[in-house]
Amino acid sequence: MAKTIHQKQNFLKGIIKENPIFVMLLGMCPTLGVTSSAFNGLGMGVATAFVLLMSNIVVSLVKNLIPSKVRIPAFIIIIASFVTIVEMILEAFVPFLYEQLGIFIPLIVVNCIILGRAEAFASKNNVLSSVIDALGMGLGFTMALTALGSFREILGNGSLFGLSFVPDDANTFILFILPPGAFIALAYLTVIFNKLTTKTS
Amino acid sequence: MDYVIILIAAVFVNNIVLSQFLGICPFLGVSNKVSTSFGMSGAVLFVMTISTTVTYLLHQYVLVPSGLNYLRTITFILVIAALVQMVEIILKKVSPPLYQALGVFLPLITTNCAVLGVAILALGLDNGSLVKAVFFAFSNSLGFSLALIVFASIREQLELANIPEGMKGVPINLLVAGLLSLAFLGFTALV
Numbered sequence: 001m002a003k004t005i006h007q008k009q010n011f012l013k014g015i016i017k018e019n020p021i022f023v024m025l026l027g028m029c030p031t032l033g034v035t036s037s038a039f040n041g042l043g044m045g046v047a048t049a050f051v052l053l054m055s056n057i058v059v060s061l062v063k064n065l066i067p068s069k070v071r072i073p074a075f076i077i078i079i080a081s082f083v084t085i086v087e088m089i090l091e092a093f094v095p096f097l098y099e100q101l102g103i104f105i106p107l108i109v110v111n112c113i114i115l116g117r118a119e120a121f122a123s124k125n126n127v128l129s130s131v132i133d134a135l136g137m138g139l140g141f142t143m144a145l146t147a148l149g150s151f152r153e154i155l156g157n158g159s160l161f162g163l164s165f166v167p168d169d170a171n172t173f174i175l176f177i178l179p180p181g182a183f184i185a186l187a188y189l190t191v192i193f194n195k196l197t198t199k200t201s
Numbered sequence: 202m203d204y205v206i207i208l209i210a211a212v213f214v215n216n217i218v219l220s221q222f223l224g225i226c227p228f229l230g231v232s233n234k235v236s237t238s239f240g241m242s243g244a245v246l247f248v249m250t251i252s253t254t255v256t257y258l259l260h261q262y263v264l265v266p267s268g269l270n271y272l273r274t275i276t277f278i279l280v281i282a283a284l285v286q287m288v289e290i291i292l293k294k295v296s297p298p299l300y301q302a303l304g305v306f307l308p309l310i311t312t313n314c315a316v317l318g319v320a321i322l323a324l325g326l327d328n329g330s331l332v333k334a335v336f337f338a339f340s341n342s343l344g345f346s347l348a349l350i351v352f353a354s355i356r357e358q359l360e361l362a363n364i365p366e367g368m369k370g371v372p373i374n375l376l377v378a379g380l381l382s383l384a385f386l387g388f389t390a391l392v
Contacts, residue, residue, distance in 0.1 A: 025371060028229065029314045033222035073282060080275040088271065103223075103318055106274040110314040112226060179220045180386060183379030187372040195367060 007132050014136030021144035021186075022193040026112040030104045031145060032182040038161050041149025042142065043097045044104065047090065049138025051082045052114050053131065059122040060130035075118045076109070083108045113141060144189075152176045152185050203328075204336055206392050211340035213388035217315055218348040219381060224315030228349055229374060231306070238353035242346035244306040246339070248288060249316050252281045253338035256320040257331055277320050282311050315345055352381060 020026045030048065035041040058078050066074045087105050090098040098105065108114070117137055122130040150160055156176030158166030166172065175181045215221055218228050224245075231241045256277050264270055289307045292300040310316060319341045323334040355377055364373050 025229065026226075028225040029222050032225060073279070076278055076282060077275065080278050084271060084274050087274065103321055106277075106321055107223075107314045107318055109274055109278050110312050110317055112312055115312065175383075178386060179222070180379045180383040182222065183375045183382055187368075187375035187379060190375065191367050191372045194372075 007129070010129060011132050011136040014133065014138070014140040015143065016140075016197060018137075019140045019144060019193070020113045020137055021141060021148075022190050024113075024116075026116055027141065029107060030111060031148065032179075032186065034101055034104050035145055035149040035152055035182060035185075036177045037153045037157070038146055038149040040097070040100050041145035041147075043094070044101055045138070045142025045145040047086050047101070047105065048108055048111060048113070049134070049142055051079060051086055051108050052117060052138045052141075053134040054082045055079045055114055055118055056122040056130040056134035057127060059118045060125060060127045063123045071123065072115075072119070075115060075123075079114050079118070080109050113137065148182075148185060148189055151189060152181055155185075156181060203333070207326075207333070207337055208340045208343075210392050211337065212344040212347060213385065214391055216344045216348055216382075216385050217319065217341045218345055219378070219385045221318070223318040224313050224345055227309060227313050227315075228345075228352065228378070229371075231309070232349055232353040232356055232374075235350065235353045235357060238349045240302055241306045241309075242342075242349055244303040244310055245313065245315070245345050246342040247303065248281075248285060248307070248310050249319055249338050249342040249345075250335060251288065252284050252316055253320050253323050254331070254335050255284060256280055257323055257334040260324055261331075273321070277317055281316055281320070285311050315341070348381070348385075352378065355381070 014020070018024055021028075021031055027048070030044050034044045055075070055078050059075060062074075062078075083106060086108065087098075090101070090105060117133060121133045125133070154160055155173045156178075158164055158170055158172045173181070176185055211217065217223050218225065227241055227245075231237050259276060259280065260273065264273060264276065285307055289300075292303065292307075319338050322341075323329070323337050326333055326337060356374065359373065359377065368376070
């Protein structure tokens with residue numbers, strides 16, 4: 001029983017207490033760069049979560065084989081391999097998303113969340129815990145990106161996941177789908193997130 | 202003329218940090234003092250220019266001829282990581298004062314996505330050549346420096362300001378970055 005509670009906390013920490021974006025501020029570049037719409041945010045979140053999950057599994061499996069001196073380059077190669085796989089899959093099956101995310105797909109390699117989890121968690125824990133950690137962190141990241149994307153798309157474009165709910169000639173806050181809107185939207189979402197989490201805890 | 206346009210576009214119009222969102226981590230992380238932001242800028246200038254030179258040559262003369270284009274991401278990140286280490290070792294030996302100034306920032310640069318981002322973007326330039334790619338990297342590192350130093354100067358002033366409790370720390374920094382990005386949006390029609 002104690003084991004399941006432990007794993008549940010392990011899963012939930014990525015979503016709330018150690019949320020990669022709102023609390024730990026990791027992986028800010030894709031967070032700001034691709035969230036001009038909810039769909040892009042979701043796509044980026046899922047792609048990153050997949051790489052995170054796979055790299056956590058592999059790192060936790062080979063952790064005893066890698067000498068500690070070369071562990072960081074070894075982790076980077078593992079991550080880069082999965083990023084290349086994701087890049088190929090997206091290009092083949094979701095070319096629209098591949099175009100939209102552009103340079104940010106190869107840049108998943110340098111997303112600090114993935115290397116951070118490999119170093120701080122997967123290299124010290126067993127496969128099961130690492131999978132759960134990756135799922136929690138990946139979900140927290142995806143949710144934050146989707147929330148930010150939705151916020152910006154609703155205000156900036158008057159639509160959500162491409163479904164428009166304002167008349168065609170309506171004035172929307174175009175600012176929010178432009179670069180400055182990314183910073184401003186994230187600033188206010190962080191305030192709201194902090195407010196909500198301090199109240200509940 | 203091409204080169205003037207590349208320079209202005211990289212520094213003002215498509216600023217690497219404020220409009221392309223590359224290198225946000227160091228932008229938010231090491232911008233609390235103007236003096237450290239100069240150190241970071243110098244290190245980025247150094248590494249970005251050298252790494253783009255190497256990755257461009259590698260891409261043009263090794264990866265493309267042998268049809269290994271899909272290994273681009275893996276090769277580039279390894280080259281950058283190795284280069285950062287090498288630059289660190291060489292600087293330590295050749296120029297201790299420069300190493301003193303840049304040393305602490307060098308390891309941080311491996312995870313600076315602006316370096317990898319610029320190396321990849323430089324491959325897609327129109328009528329690309331080695332000189333153009335290197336100049337592009339150099340211009341972008343100037344753009345990074347400008348954004349970082351201006352941001353750090355504002356943050357130093359901000360310490361004296363009276364900020365509402367909930368906005369302290371990260372949110373106010375993001376808002377400042379947003380306003381700065383808005384100001385840079387004004388350069389859009391320049392090229």
